[in-house]
Structure formats: structure tokens, C-alpha cells
Amino acid sequence: MTVLAKNSAKEHDNDLLVAVAAGNRRALEELYVSYHRRLARFLSRFTPRYENVEEIINDTFMVVWQRSKDFRYASQVSTWIIGIAYRTALKSLRRQKNHAGALRLDDYPEQTTDPTLETEVRDWLKHGLERLPIEQRLTLELAYHMGHSLEEIAAITECPVGTVKARMFHAREKLRQYLPTLGGSACALSMRDE
Amino acid sequence: MNYDHPSHAVREHQEISTLIPWYLNGSIAEHQRQRLDVHVSLCAECRDDLALERSVYLGMRAETAVEYMPAASLKLLQARLDGIDAAASVDLPAGLPAAQRPGRAAVPWHGVMAASVAVMAVALSLLAADRWLQARARTTRPDYYTVTTAVPRAPGEVIRAVFAPNITLVELQSLLDEAQLRIISGPTEAGVYSLAANSRRPVNSSLALLRGHAKVRFAESTQPSTGSGELP
Ligand SMILES: [Zn+2]
Numbered sequence: 218m219t220v221l222a223k224n225s226a227k228e229h230d231n232d233l234l235v236a237v238a239a240g241n242r243r244a245l246e247e248l249y250v251s252y253h254r255r256l257a258r259f260l261s262r263f264t265p266r267y268e269n270v271e272e273i274i275n276d277t278f279m280v281v282w283q284r285s286k287d288f289r290y291a292s293q294v295s296t297w298i299i300g301i302a303y304r305t306a307l308k309s310l311r312r313q314k315n316h317a318g319a320l321r322l323d324d325y326p327e328q329t330t331d332p333t334l335e336t337e338v339r340d341w342l343k344h345g346l347e348r349l350p351i352e353q354r355l356t357l358e359l360a361y362h363m364g365h366s367l368e369e370i371a372a373i374t375e376c377p378v379g380t381v382k383a384r385m386f387h388a389r390e391k392l393r394q395y396l397p398t399l400g401g402s403a404c405a406l407s408m409r410d411e
Numbered sequence: 412m413n414y415d416h417p418s419h420a421v422r423e424h425q426e427i428s429t430l431i432p433w434y435l436n437g438s439i440a441e442h443q444r445q446r447l448d449v450h451v452s453l454c455a456e457c458r459d460d461l462a463l464e465r466s467v468y469l470g471m472r473a474e475t476a477v478e479y480m481p482a483a484s485l486k487l488l489q490a491r492l493d494g495i496d497a498a499a500s501v502d503l504p505a506g507l508p509a510a511q512r513p514g515r516a517a518v519p520w521h522g523v524m525a526a527s528v529a530v531m532a533v534a535l536s537l538l539a540a541d542r543w544l545q546a547r548a549r550t551t552r553p554d555y556y557t558v559t560t561a562v563p564r565a566p567g568e569v570i571r572a573v574f575a576p577n578i579t580l581v582e583l584q585s586l587l588d589e590a591q592l593r594i595i596s597g598p599t600e601a602g603v604y605s606l607a608a609n610s611r612r613p614v615n616s617s618l619a620l621l622r623g624h625a626k627v628r629f630a631e632s633t634q635p636s637t638g639s640g641e642l643p
Contacts, residue, residue, distance in 0.1 A: 242492065249488065250481050257479035271484040278488055342470045357432075361471040366438035382429050389432070392467060 230294035238285040248298075249278050256302050259363055263310055263354070273309050277302040292372050299363070300373040303355060310351055345395035353388035356381060423450060427457055434461075435468040497584055565596045567607040569614045569634050574604070575626035586624055590617040605633075 230251075236244030253274060260270045280301045288297060346354055352374075359365045359373060371378045427450045433439045434447050451457050570592060574583060587593060591612045597604035608614065614632050621630040 242489075245492075246485060246489075249485055253481035253484070254479060257481075261479070267479070270479070271487065275484060275488045275491065279491060282492065339470055339473070342467065346471075358471065360432045360436055360438075361468050364436045364438065366436075367433050369438070385432055386429060389464065389467075393463070396463075 227293060227295070231290060234281075234285055234288060234290075234294050237282065238288070245278065245282055248281070249274075252295075252298055255363070256299070259299075259358065260302070260306055262358055262362060263306060263351075264313070269309065269313075273302065273305050276305045276309075280305070293369075296369055296372045299359075299365075300375065303359075303373050304375075307351065307355070341395045342392075345392045348395070349388055349391055353384045353391070356384040357388045357392075360385065424454060424457065427451070427454070428460060431457075431461055431464050432468070435465055564633050565605045565607075567595055568605040569608050569632065570606040570618055570621065571629075571631050571633055572604050572606060572621055572627055573602050573629040575628055578626040582626060586621070586627075590620045592617055592621075603629075 230248070233244045233248045237248065256274050256277065257270050260273050261267075264270060264273075277298065281298060284301075288294070346357070349357070356370060356374070359370045360367075365373065367378055367381055370381045374381065376384075427447055430439060430443060430447055434444060439447075451461055578586075587606070591608060591610040592606040593609050595605050595607045608617065614634055618630055618632050621627045
């Protein structure tokens, strides 16, 4: 997206949120449609069931509807909406933590039993990501999947920049424990990714 | 890398390392990007770190094949919002114009439940409206001739009305609130509703309000005293 397109998208989001704050349902629906794909793809990385994704998105937009009047336009509308989705997802994922197939929340992941060379990059990534504490994983996803800057992630997660840096640092450290080859070459990994 | 000033070099090395994720996703400032490029060209450790992290980044950036369509979940959201609107309209002081109604989140559920009589009224009228929505699907062209002639006047009925096919439940409820009317029966096969008064508001004034609404197709008074048919 060009800088110009980005700015006009921002302005459009602002206009829509002003209308939402005035009680305009159409504006809310437009905002919903424009964020749905982004949020669905992001959330589907944490929760495999579509109903959960749908529920988190709808809970998010209920909050958008109810709190739009309090938004002060000091930050970006996108950061605000993704921040609400982040907190809603965090709550929902914590609720699911004891259910089968849900994320592990322990701070210290087990060492992989057999990090064989045959493991596909995506497999070990998936394996590693599922074992990260949820805040660390979300930080990584916000940066790598969603492309957010350090400052944006701090705004979304309502954390100091230092906390985001620390979470990212620990996430990367832990993820590397799941590398198929210890100190393995990234080139080899990239090639196997084909 | 340059080890002339070890403590400075170590700090630079650490700082560069923390920048790597945002260097990869392209969100760091240009001067930071240049600083990282310079450091990486001199430091083998950061070069390896960057290459490894790039494979993680590329792996995570890969899109899932699943495509989500917003239409179905948007419907669920709309239903939730309709629920809130309907609840919010219950607890408002009589006579407040629809435009001034908060329409959302203003009334907590426990507050609504306290006004149980009003809740019952709305529940009943929504139920009737629901039946009307079903009937609407059957009768696309209501026969207005039957409005006054075929149907006997229900007890308490003051107005009969036909609404536009595209009126929503929320619009209907808000219009009835404003006109201080409630649905007592209907819809008929022709889509006609019997409405009773909720207050001492003059029937003619409620009637004028209905007729002024873009989504009311037909409205007539059935009060014996005022007669029936179109009023000016
Ligand atoms: Zn270095």
C-alpha cells in the first residue's frame, strides 16, 4: 500500500468511526467488512475453529459499537480495532486453554523430542508457535503476520515498547529451540520450504 | 565487526538484534534500516541471525488458504445489535423522539428486566412482527380492499397499517414507540396489522406519524368515533 493510499484509508476509517459514534449502523457494517478478512486470517492462526474466529470478531465489533464515542482519534482507528481484537482473543484463548488442542500457556516449553531433519519448516514453526506463551506468540504474529511496527504493537497491546521488545526477544529465543537443526542454516530451511 | 570499543560494540550488537523483526517486516525508519545494513555487513553473528529470522518471518507470513467471508458473521452481529436496540428502546421515557434515542448500550440488561411489563409488550410485538415478516414473504402485494372490510375490528384496535417490505424490526419498533402504538394482532394474509394505543396520545396524531413515515404503505383509523379511511 502506498503512503497516499494508506493515509486515505486512515481518513476513511476515521470518517466511518465518527459515523459509528453517531449511531450509524451502515458505517459499522462497512468497517466490519473492511476489517473482517484481516482479523479472520490473524485469528485463525490461534484458533482453528471458525465459530471462535467469528465470535471474537463479533465481540470486537460490539465493543467498537459501544465504545466508538470514547475514541479520541489520538491513535489510529486500525490500531484501536486490532487492539480490541487482541484483548478479546487473549481472553478467549485463555478460556480455551484447558480444552483439547488449545494453546499451551506455560512459560517454559518442553524441548522437542525429535527435531529431525525431515521436519518441514512449517511443521516446526507451527510446533514451536503453539508452545509459546500467548502474549509472546501474539507479539510475533502482530509483527510477522500483520506487519505492525514496534510502536503499533505497543499501542495495540497497551504495553510499553520495552515490554514488546522483551516479548519478541523471548519468542524468538524459544522458537529457536524447535529448529530442526541446532544452529541450522537458514538457507537449507528456506530451500526445504519450497 | 569493529571491536575497538567493546562495550559500545556489544551494545550496538544487542540493539541491532532487537531491530531485526521490524527490519524484516519493513516497519522501521530508514536511518534504522541503514544502521542495521551496516552492522550486518560487519557482524557475522547478526548476519546469521538475520538469515534465520527471515526464514521464520517468511514461514509465518505465508497466508492460510482458508478464505473467510464476512456476510454470515455480519448477520449474527446485526442480530445482536438489533437485540440491544430493541432492549434499549423499552426503557426510554415516553415521548422522546426516535432521533434522540440512544439506541444502544444505554440500557443494561438488568435495567430492562426490571421493566418487566414493558419487556412483555415488546416481546409480544416483536413476536407479532416476526409473524408479519413470515407473512410478508407469502404476500408480496397486499390487497388493500380487505383492510377495512373483511377483518373485524379487534378489541382496543385504533389503527390498521401495512408496512413496506423492507422495513426492519428495529425501524418498526422505533416507529411504534414514537407513535405510542403496539401491535395487538396481525398480520393478516394481506399484511395488515392491528394496532392499539399505548397512551392517551390522540389517534389522529399517531396516524399522521405513521403516514409520514416512508416505510408505511397504508394506515387508517378504525376507531368508531373517528370513522375510517384516509385522513388529511
Ligand atoms: Zn552483531
